[in-house]
Amino acid sequence: xxxxxxxxxxxxxxxxxxxxxxxxxxxxxxxxxxxxxxxxxxxxxxxxxxxxxxxxxxxxxxxxxxxxxxxxxxxxxxxxxxxxxxxxxxxxxxxxxxxxxxxxxxxxxxxxxxxxxxxxxxxxxxxxxxxxxxxxxxxxxxxxxxxxxxxxxxxxxxxxxxxxxxxxxxxxxxxxxxxxxxxxxxxxxxxxxxxxxxxxxxxxxxx
Amino acid sequence: xxxxxxxxxxxxxxxxxxxxxxxxxxxxxxxxxxxxxxxxxxxxxxxxxxxxxxxxxxxxxxxxxxxxxxxxxxxxxxxxxxxxxxxxxxxxxxxxxxxxxxxxxxxxxxxxxxxxxxxxxxxxxxxxxxxxxxxxxxxxxxxxxxxxxxxxxxxxxxxxxxxxxxxxxxxxxxxxxxxxxxxxxxxxxxxxxxxxxxxxxxxxxxxxxxxxxxxxxxxxxxxxxxxxxxxxxxxxxxxxxxxxxxx
Numbered sequence: 001x002x003x004x005x006x007x008x009x010x011x012x013x014x015x016x017x018x019x020x021x022x023x024x025x026x027x028x029x030x031x032x033x034x035x036x037x038x039x040x041x042x043x044x045x046x047x048x049x050x051x052x053x054x055x056x057x058x059x060x061x062x063x064x065x066x067x068x069x070x071x072x073x074x075x076x077x078x079x080x081x082x083x084x085x086x087x088x089x090x091x092x093x094x095x096x097x098x099x100x101x102x103x104x105x106x107x108x109x110x111x112x113x114x115x116x117x118x119x120x121x122x123x124x125x126x127x128x129x130x131x132x133x134x135x136x137x138x139x140x141x142x143x144x145x146x147x148x149x150x151x152x153x154x155x156x157x158x159x160x161x162x163x164x165x166x167x168x169x170x171x172x173x174x175x176x177x178x179x180x181x182x183x184x185x186x187x188x189x190x191x192x193x194x195x196x197x198x199x200x201x202x203x204x205x206x207x
Numbered sequence: 208x209x210x211x212x213x214x215x216x217x218x219x220x221x222x223x224x225x226x227x228x229x230x231x232x233x234x235x236x237x238x239x240x241x242x243x244x245x246x247x248x249x250x251x252x253x254x255x256x257x258x259x260x261x262x263x264x265x266x267x268x269x270x271x272x273x274x275x276x277x278x279x280x281x282x283x284x285x286x287x288x289x290x291x292x293x294x295x296x297x298x299x300x301x302x303x304x305x306x307x308x309x310x311x312x313x314x315x316x317x318x319x320x321x322x323x324x325x326x327x328x329x330x331x332x333x334x335x336x337x338x339x340x341x342x343x344x345x346x347x348x349x350x351x352x353x354x355x356x357x358x359x360x361x362x363x364x365x366x367x368x369x370x371x372x373x374x375x376x377x378x379x380x381x382x383x384x385x386x387x388x389x390x391x392x393x394x395x396x397x398x399x400x401x402x403x404x405x406x407x408x409x410x411x412x413x414x415x416x417x418x419x420x421x422x423x424x425x426x427x428x429x430x431x432x433x434x435x436x437x438x439x440x441x442x443x444x445x446x447x448x449x450x451x452x453x454x
Contacts, residue, residue, distance in 0.1 A: 006338035017346025045318030078267030086275030119434035147428030175390025176422035185356025192349035
């Protein structure tokens with residue numbers, strides 16, 4: 001019951017998802033669309049589970065006064081203020097002042113700055129990686145530089161550099177990415193088969 | 208008082224002073240945004256309490272943001288709106304007159320089963336809901352990846368190596384098509400580890416590395432550009448929106 005039922009559900013549902021593709025009937029198409037909707041809805045319940053876990057972990061941190069417990073208060077305060085803001089204006093309205101401004105002046109600045117921090121780290125990584133010590137490193141350097149300077153105004157050089165960057169992206173870049181995608185595709189199909197047939201059971205966890 | 212502690216107090220004092228001045232001149236919201244931006248940038252010096260403050264605030268606020276979006280964007284229209292349309296009539300008037308869909312009890316039931324994960328005794332039942340998601344995704348991915356990541360990619364690689372158009376032989380396209388074909392083949396050879404990379408096979412693998420290096424360089428360049436663009440955006444916010452120095 002604990003392990004067999006989930007395996008049967010996985011097999012039946014995944015088999016249906018494959019069969020409906022090869023049997024294009026309206027009724028099957030409707031069930032297929034419903035299954036996709038169900039998955040999204042259950043995903044929101046999973047999100048609630050994650051939120052509960054986040055609150056629980058932070059609450060425990062405060063209760064036990066473990067290391068850096070003060071920051072757990074900040075996390076929970078931010079969470080509750082944003083939640084109240086999200087449900088403040090009543091049924092179905094997230095366009096209220098507080099919710100919108102918390103998004104624009106708290107969430108967006110932090111997120112954008114965190115990602116922009118990577119510019120500094122990537123620059124330091126480039127300093128180490130972009131040394132033309134071998135043919136391969138030189139190729140990496142040249143193609144990276146061409147892509148980076150293609151929007152820089154360089155007079156008569158601008159057009160040929162832009163063309164070269166376009167060619168690199170369109171031809172060798174696409175060729176290697178295609179090889180990677182084919183490999184990923186084969187891997188994904190093999191994994192899907194393993195899950196379908198119950199060979200891969202990591203998602204069941206332990207008893 | 209140690210030097211470290213004194214420095215900390217001075218920094219805090221400066222931050223509070225700037226904060227007060229900024230609130231008076233620019234208003235609370237822009238000041239909050241600017242301070243949070245500076246807090247995150249402070250990580251470039253080293254990990255510090257300001258950065259940790261912004262980081263933890265972000266975790267809490269973004270969790271609540273996604274919860275609200277999930278509720279209003281998914282649960283309301285896709286679950287409540289279909290289960291009992293009059294309930295969401297005020298939010299989505301288009302759904303108000305739709306007939307109820309009793310089968311929507313299934314995802315509600317599975318969702319509740321998933322929440323049983325919180326129970327130590329009945330936690331195993333949540334696997335049924337999880338199995339539904341895993342099964343749907345596996346079945347969907349099997350066909351999707353086979354079509355888009357395998358068949359479609361191979362089909363797009365099988366292109367004429369001798370390209371000609373209305374004007375006759377096209378050298379540029381011939382070279383490009385050949386590079387694409389050889390690049391894909393050599394890339395695949397490089398990722399094939401069941402045979403030792405020796406002889407002709409080894410030459411193919413080495414060509415594969417060359418093509419891959421060009422791609423990695425291009426991806427690196429692209430990533431740098433994207434991050435720099437974000438950095439420019441943050442600098443514009445600080446120096447224009449907040450300090451008003453750019454005109």
